[in-house]
Amino acid sequence: MDKQRRKFLKIAGATALAGISAPAVVKLTSSSAMASSGHGAAVTEDAHKAVSHGAEEVPTTVRFGMVVDMRKFYGKPELLDKAIDACRKVHNIPQIDNKKSEIKWIWKAPFENVFPEHSGYHSSNIKEDNDFLVLCNHCDEPPCVRVCPTKATFRLPNGIVAMDFHRCIGCRFCMMGCPYGARSFNWENPRPYIKEYNPDFPTRMRGVVEKCNFCGERIALGKEPACLEAVKGSGAIFFGDLNDPESEIRKVLEQENTIQRKPSLGTKPSVFYIV
């Protein structure tokens, strides 16, 4: 009797476990195996998917992305500064001249730091002599969103990875999760360090994390990101919907050879570079 009950429980348990895990197994096995860049080889990937899972669904949502044409910035560090300053003014970014406590949304850094996975050995002079633009990648699979314990950072339906400054508890787990160093923490009250106050955007308090928001508040008003607007005319920055095949940014991506930062980590960055 006892033995039978044990046997029954075993079978019941195994069945329940299989039933619970089945959807997870199906989901895991159905995702494309080589999707590290999110775009990389869109054609072959789609073809592969079409073969294995029937018709590929055309994404109906918006996913904002950016292309930084570094060729337009070479030899013109003042153009980089223009973009950086525009962002600083629009977003009330405090100017703390201390590497420990500084707040950075968009900044410039050498090639070897921005692209540590690309070899810097005997690299071209142009890479050696110029700084590169760094900002949040607004990843399609953002690790910062995955690790945040309060949903203070989240991915909007339009692909922007946004922050709720009022919910953030300042645990800085997102800064650990971000493989791009895109996030800054307010180690002290930032307000005294704001040079020009813009009443249209909130200032932050100490103890919360902040980062580039792809100018979500400006896009909502039909404006362009501040950095793009600042360098308008140079054609150095493109911004638009990565899911719209007719968008300007898609045309640029189709014509130019672009790279992303650390694509091997599977975060699927939405910021592309032409170097």
Place this chain on the structure above:
Amino acid sequence: MIEKVFKGNSRYWMWLAILSAFVGVGAICYIRQYLFGLGLTGMGRDLSWGLYISQFTFLVGVAAGGLMLVLPYYIHNYKVFGRLTILGEFLAIAAIVMCLMFIMADIGQPLRGLNMMLHPTPNSMLFWDMVVLLGYLGLNVICSWVILTAERKQVKPPRWVYFFVYLSIPFAVSIHTVTAMLYCGLPGRHFWLSAITAPRFLASAFAAGPALIVIACLVMKRVANFDAGKEAISKLTTIIMYAALINAFFVVLEFFVGYYSNIPGHKHSLEYLFFGLEHHGVVYNNLVPFMWSSVILCFGGLGLFGYMKIRKVSTDLMVGIGCAMIFIALWLDKGLGFVLGGLVVNPLDEIVEYYPTANEIGIALGIWATGLLLVTLLYKIAVDVEHEVEA
């Protein structure tokens, strides 16, 4: 039973006074940090976790270490540990209280801490860490208090409490596993991105926790007339030896993976911790002396225990020194090296060294003192109940 803490000799009160002084200093340092912000610490944009989180990580291990007493006694019916399990549970309570205090000291907006519960986020490992830590704390409070009360009344503990005792065993494993998952699931942090992180944490926990309990037993033998028994102490040192050896083995495996694969990201942190990391002509090596001290202390302690086992000699002093060596070695390894070593190379491949500030160290010492104070009070209760039963 709480009344036991109000009676004690002058040495007891002196010890409490010393600890309270440290608690007071820590409290003042914390008020300063609370008013100014975390800018008072040595942490910064590139190295945004520091002493607080590393102490938290180590203390989760101390809390989980109590398992090495509970498991043999309740599962394997190893009676020798009968007098010690309560000490393991009380140590776990104090260690988790310290963990929670370190977390509160570390977050930028402590008043928003409840957002973790108001907006539960199952995809965040920090959420699960909170769940298992609070769970383990609750289980230990229930088990230790109920069993000690029963012992005092000299009756058998109620049957229902064993459900919580057995439940606390997987919880002990889970607290350190989930704490390891805080680190080992982050893309781009090569030193932490290792599946062996959780087992390594558990191994070091199962050495550090019992080592602290043995030291506490030896102290209480001298000052509180509480004898854990020679066999129990001897068995505990065996457990400590194996756990410390397994931890050392795991560290060696990390070295193999880093250096044989020759992948720079996997080597950088080990290089920084043990040999000094060279970058653009500058050598960064501020943790090297600590890590080699850890190695020497670990193998020194193991050697001492080995000698004692082979020669069948054992004095309290030798046991105490051996346990202290291993405890300090593991603290250096996990309480300093693991977190700080993993962060030395930032995501933009720059090297930033970390130096805690005096204020930060003050807060950390204050929290440690609070924990020791709590351990003292709890152990006072446990020992006095023992004496009462014996009398």
